Amino acid sequence: MKQQEQGSMSRPVSQSLKEYARGIAGGLLFSFPLLYTMEVWWAGFVAAPLDLMLLVVVTYLLLLGYNRYAGMRADASWRSVFVDSVEEMGIGIALSFGVLLMLNRISIGSMSVEEIMGKVILEAMAVSIGVSVGTAQLGVGEEGDPQNRDYDAGKQNDEQNGRNTSKMAAVVLSLCGAILVGGNVAPTxxxxxxxxxxxxxxxxxxxxxxxxxxxxxxxxxxxxxxxxxxxxxxxxxxxxxxxxxxxxxxxxxxxxxxxxxxxxxxxxxxxxxxxxxxxxxxxxxxxxxxxxxx
Missing domain, CATH: 1.20.1270 (Substrate Binding Domain Of Dnak; Chain:A; Domain 2)
Incomplete structure (x- = not known):
């Protein structure tokens, strides 16, 4: 996650595990209210397949925009952005399934596959955005890490300022923020x-x-x-x-x-x-x- 196209194969396992841990923490931090909201469980139960597909597409586009303009270094390739966005959605699905199973909101024995998928997919889209934000925001610098955004504070600020002056970047980040914050209240x-x-x-x-x-x-x-x-x-x-x-x-x-x-x-x-x-x-x-x- 949050990898560069070059050098990702040589990334230490410990660094990868830390990034996954940050992603899991961020996913739960930003989405726990939705995971505990009855209206979301019901919406997942009644959601049509086309609506769920639309939600998946919209969420993936948001992840692409966030990773392109804020979540990754400016020199990251589009290939890395695509791969990391898929990875984050996968983590979001796994987290949603685990939490809903823990809360007894899904039951493999007594629920249909459609009902389980509806609940998990609906919750997972919010969780995956939290995973992306958590991976990028909750970490601190580590010396010698080529992917580290804290390698030089002055360079980082210049890089971020250069990326985020465009109106497209402002639109993408504003949309992510609005969905992340407002989405917790929308279904109530x-x-x-x-x-x-x-x-x-x-x-x-x-x-x-x-x-x-x-x-x-x-x-x-x-x-x-x-x-x-x-x-x-x-x-x-x-x-x-x-x-x-x-x-x-x-x-x-x-x-x-x-x-x-x-x-x-x-x-x-x-x-x-x-x-x-x-x-x-x-x-x-x-x-x-x-x-x-x-």
Missing amino acids: EEIVMIAVEAEPIHILFMAIVSILLSVVVVYFSDFRGSKVRLSGSFVFDVTLNTCLSYLIALAASAFALWFFGRFDNMGLWKSLAQCITLGVIASLGASAGRLLIK
Whole structure:
């Protein structure tokens, strides 16, 4: 995992084991709320095969984007990115199966293969993103490791800044952050309840708070990476990047809510209200995520 095309064969076994351990820790850290959520178990039970296939494709594309722009060194080849993304999905599936089996949410003897696969695949997609982030973020430098991102702090910052100035990188990292944070809440009934009971003034306040949170996190929080965002007019940069983060958060919220069937039998206003309600959390993930999960 997180390997370079050259030299990966000579990588010590101990280093590989540490990377796998970080991936497992990250997968569980970021996805345990979903693994313990009843609505997700039910969604896996009723999910159609085409929906599961779509989720697998979307997750794999997110992993490719994260590994390309943040999870691996800038000189890593696309081959390494593809291989590591498949590896992370495999670990996510194995972790999901093990945890659900431990929690007695799946039973090999009494459940159909379709039900088991639905639950495991649905949970595994969130776990695999956590695996990728955990592998990249939870490690510390080791002397002599050619893959180590901490080999030189100055070089690392320059490399990361160069990769993440593009709008594509910002979009990918914001989307990963929104899915990772907002996805833990999307399947719950509370989002529907809040959206249905909220008055228009409440929805307006939620949207305003979401935008203000994005501005505060990206420009005034002094988070790691927030100082490299300005490239021209301050007002223009704030407006552009804030709108970009919020639109990505709303798009991620809409996809998650649609996948979990939260738009069924809902009118346009109630569906939009759900997106804005979940967008409060997703916007925090979108803005903070692209600064923190690097």
